[in-house]
Amino acid sequence: MTGKTILTGVKPTGAPHIGNYIGAIRPALQLAATHKKSYLFIADYHALNAVHDPQALRQDSYQVAACWLSLGLDPERTVFYRQSDVPEIFELTTLLSAVTPKGLMDRSHAYKAVVDKNTSEGRDADADVNMGLYTYPILMAADILMAQTDIVPVGKDQVQHIEFARDMAGYFNNTFKPVFKLPEYQLEKGGALLPGIDGRKMSKSYNNHIPVFMDTPARKKLVMKIVTDSKLPAEPKNPDDNIIFQIYAHMASVDEVASMREAFEKGGLGYGDAKQALFQVLEREFERPTQLYNEYMANPARIDELLEKGAEQARIIARNTLSMARMAAGLKPLL
Numbered sequence: 001m002t003g004k005t006i007l008t009g010v011k012p013t014g015a016p017h018i019g020n021y022i023g024a025i026r027p028a029l030q031l032a033a034t035h036k037k038s039y040l041f042i043a044d045y046h047a048l049n050a051v052h053d054p055q056a057l058r059q060d061s062y063q064v065a066a067c068w069l070s071l072g073l074d075p076e077r078t079v080f081y082r083q084s085d086v087p088e089i090f091e092l093t094t095l096l097s098a099v100t101p102k103g104l105m106d107r108s109h110a111y112k113a114v115v116d117k118n119t120s121e122g123r124d125a126d127a128d129v130n131m132g133l134y135t136y137p138i139l140m141a142a143d144i145l146m147a148q149t150d151i152v153p154v155g156k157d158q159v160q161h162i163e164f165a166r167d168m169a170g171y172f173n174n175t176f177k178p179v180f181k182l183p184e185y186q187l188e189k190g191g192a193l194l195p196g197i198d199g200r201k202m203s204k205s206y207n208n209h210i211p212v213f214m215d216t217p218a219r220k221k222l223v224m225k226i227v228t229d230s231k232l233p234a235e236p237k238n239p240d241d242n243i244i245f246q247i248y249a250h251m252a253s254v255d256e257v258a259s260m261r262e263a264f265e266k267g268g269l270g271y272g273d274a275k276q277a278l279f280q281v282l283e284r285e286f287e288r289p290t291q292l293y294n295e296y297m298a299n300p301a302r303i304d305e306l307l308e309k310g311a312e313q314a315r316i317i318a319r320n321t322l323s324m325a326r327m328a329a330g331l332k333p334l335l
């Protein structure tokens, strides 16, 4: 257990698959369990830059909340909230904007990627770029800095955002006086990418994914669809180029994995039986969370209640930080 504060935001993007679980959700839950102070929030204002369907935004936010809660996030230990329930974040965004050079935003990878795409397609460079996308890193810095965060666990694509948040904290502290802690990123180990049922990287965009939340018959059907070669059960097989084993290796216990490896290498384990074993560990891991998920989704008032409680806690530190920042800049403290 370390005394450092960790914080992560998740964009509401629909139901997760087991690749998301292994690569992002499970490591974040483990980090939350080993840090004294942890914050996890639903970045709905960030999502709003791209999602302009109110019903979809609302539904996706519930989904992502239900997902984390049913997979083991403990709202008693981790401050769990909706970004949009913490208005201090938005005021802090304005304060940070006053010390953030425009050039920093121009260098943002996310913004530059859209500009490059537009340019290569012969469109106006800023086509479809709203100010929310352009200043996305400032809002993200406010998310992080308001909680006096030490560590932000992120995937590679988010590293620049954390560096920017550090830069903005530095600009503010140097211009006025030290108010913000300088956050650091911690790269999600992940490394190993889970293959999908066709062997390519598991991804919603390839439609080769196994959702985390599904009923038993549907889960079984999907596992049975995993692509294999035509080796007979008796033949020895290389577990490392076998999709069933690669998924199993991330889900089963060390002993279970070792014994499936041995059975494949020796020969005697057929793909049908291996799929059955994989189905069973998926069922063991996700049957109960699926039930919980369905219960939460049937009771959004319960989700609201938990998130509102989390927001109340988040607002305590947010108000404190914001008040210090206001005073440092020559404004009145928060009332």
Ligand code: ADP
Pocket (backbone or CB within 6 Å): 013, 017, 019, 020, 021, 022, 023, 024, 155, 188, 190, 192, 193, 194, 195, 196, 201, 202, 203, 204, 205
């Ligand atoms: P998708 O490719 O299905 O759209 P995302 O890009 O939204 O998934 O991924 C969200 C997070 O889930 C990523 O940051 C990554 O850490 C993790 N992730 C996604 N796909 C995989 C995978 N196949 N194996 C391991 N982790 C993954």
Ligand code: TRP
Pocket (backbone or CB within 6 Å): 007, 008, 009, 010, 011, 043, 046, 139, 140, 143, 144, 152, 154, 158, 161
């Ligand atoms: N930008 C992050 C993403 O796309 C989500 C996010 C918003 C976030 N605010 C954050 C992540 C603060 C970490 C810390 O995944």
